[in-house]
Amino acid sequence: MTRHFYCTAGAGMEELLAKEVQHKLCATQVEQIPGRVFFCCNADLYTVTQLKSAERLFLLLHKAEPISLPKNPAKAAAVIKQRVVGDPDIWKQTLLTWTALQEELQCSQQRGHKRRREDEEESLTVADESTHTLTSSTHLIKRQNEMDKSCQHTPSFRVCCRCSGVIARSYTSQRLSRIIGMAIKEHLGWKVDLREPVLEVNVYLSDDHCVAGIPLLKHPLASRSYMKHNGLRSTIAWAMTSLCPKQLNDCVILDPMCGVGAVLLEAAQEYSNAVFLGMDTDTSQLQKATENLKASGMEGRVQLLRSSAMEIPLANGVVDAVLCDVPFGRKFSCSSDMSTALPHLLREMERVIRVGGHLVLLLSLQLSAQLKKTICTHKHDQHLNSSDTNNAHTDPSSTHNDSTATPKTLTFNKSNSETSKTPLLLSSLQAQRTHKVSLGSTDAFIHTYTKIQTQAHSH
Numbered sequence: 001m002t003r004h005f006y007c008t009a010g011a012g013m014e015e016l017l018a019k020e021v022q023h024k025l026c027a028t029q030v031e032q033i034p035g036r037v038f039f040c041c042n043a044d045l046y047t048v049t050q051l052k053s054a055e056r057l058f059l060l061l062h063k064a065e066p067i068s069l070p071k072n073p074a075k076a077a078a079v080i081k082q083r084v085v086g087d088p089d090i091w092k093q094t095l096l097t098w099t100a101l102q103e104e105l106q107c108s109q110q111r112g113h114k115r116r117r118e119d120e121e122e123s124l125t126v127a128d129e130s131t132h133t134l135t136s137s138t139h140l141i142k143r144q145n146e147m148d149k150s151c152q153h154t155p156s157f158r159v160c161c162r163c164s165g166v167i168a169r170s171y172t173s174q175r176l177s178r179i180i181g182m183a184i185k186e187h188l189g190w191k192v193d194l195r196e197p198v199l200e201v202n203v204y205l206s207d208d209h210c211v212a213g214i215p216l217l218k219h220p221l222a223s224r225s226y227m228k229h230n231g232l233r234s235t236i237a238w239a240m241t242s243l244c245p246k247q248l249n250d251c252v253i254l255d256p257m258c259g260v261g262a263v264l265l266e267a268a269q270e271y272s273n274a275v276f277l278g279m280d281t282d283t284s285q286l287q288k289a290t291e292n293l294k295a296s297g298m299e300g301r302v303q304l305l306r307s308s309a310m311e312i313p314l315a316n317g318v319v320d321a322v323l324c325d326v327p328f329g330r331k332f333s334c335s336s337d338m339s340t341a342l343p344h345l346l347r348e349m350e351r352v353i354r355v356g357g358h359l360v361l362l363l364s365l366q367l368s369a370q371l372k373k374t375i376c377t378h379k380h381d382q383h384l385n386s387s388d389t390n391n392a393h394t395d396p397s398s399t400h401n402d403s404t405a406t407p408k409t410l411t412f413n414k415s416n417s418e419t420s421k422t423p424l425l426l427s428s429l430q431a432q433r434t435h436k437v438s439l440g441s442t443d444a445f446i447h448t449y450t451k452i453q454t455q456a457h458s459h
Ligand SMILES: C[S@@+](CC[C@H](N)C(=O)[O-])C[C@H]1O[C@@H](n2cnc3c(N)ncnc32)[C@H](O)[C@@H]1O
Pocket: 230, 231, 232, 256, 257, 258, 259, 260, 261, 262, 263, 279, 280, 281, 282, 285, 307, 308, 309, 310, 325, 326, 327, 328, 332, 334
């Protein structure tokens, strides 16, 4: 049965979420607006809850043209009743769908518990994925019982309204929530309960949109239960994997500044048969990464190593992709100034990537500007030094030879002699895409590069 959903998404994530629902859920009627993506699909709810780029998941109640409200409260209430609540039959039908989906969640959670018990009995360490985003069973059972008893047609509810633009100049969110609540009560006979409602009706009113929906899960999809220690926001970590120009199956993937491992974890979930390696200079970060890997059942798939990204103990060209969230800001201030260290850091990352491999970097605005300058400067210098620059670059897809084939295992170099001998080859990094995302208090940029064959490689 086709259901109408929408998800909220961080700024810059809408396009990735729209693609994700199309790709993973075969969703139709996909529409994105700032902060939200609407879609229809008939995938089972467990599959929908596995979306990686979304913040929260809602069942759509109503979507209409933006409204403007008269100042007179009685007239405003009439407009709300007509334009925000709309057709009561649709709300009743959506309530039935929501109830059915809660049952589906409960069943999939029970299946998860049963499987976990069986796994524990067999002493296996496979993580129980189905507990990732589902609400606690006691909570669900309690809520379900409440529903069964008296709430099938007249559930208790509260309204949570967010507004912006013109409407926000005349009405506070709280006042709008009250007016909408009264309209729902009158129109549908549902019971207001501000403390422990069965339903939370979310309404979003802006200059461009009027949207109402019911959240399907208590927790945001973006809070991964397998992250015991939080690092980079999981949706952004996933975006770095997803923006990599190629699929990363059968690949060796390195995060040379892995912190608590958010990027590696998201990539490892996406690519089940890749090899992952994480490095960091900070042992406490590595300890947290180890705990995160254990909690997610991924510890066998990711190797961690205490090492500096400035001297990566790997041979040239052994890695298929480097994904790196380069530190900036106070949270991860490092001993060396990152903008001074960036050219050397880039050179090390470029060195270990094979020709045809990829580099994905998350950088601050300032480091992004520096990255472009660094790569341009090196390209310019190499252009001046090269006698035949026009023939130096070749298509990465045509660069297959034994030395660039994907390795299945990694050997660490005890000495880093290769590092110091490596010439600056930043001209081999061909820019693919820059994507702006929001980290909440600040914006950042995801840059993707592909390493191409240059004259220096072929010598
Ligand atoms: C922005 S954080 C990475 C956060 C990570 N994505 C996470 O989810 O936790 C940057 C990390 O780089 C590490 N770091 C700083 N300088 C380093 C260096 N020279 N080599 C390796 N790691 C370094 C810090 O210890 C920190 O854990």
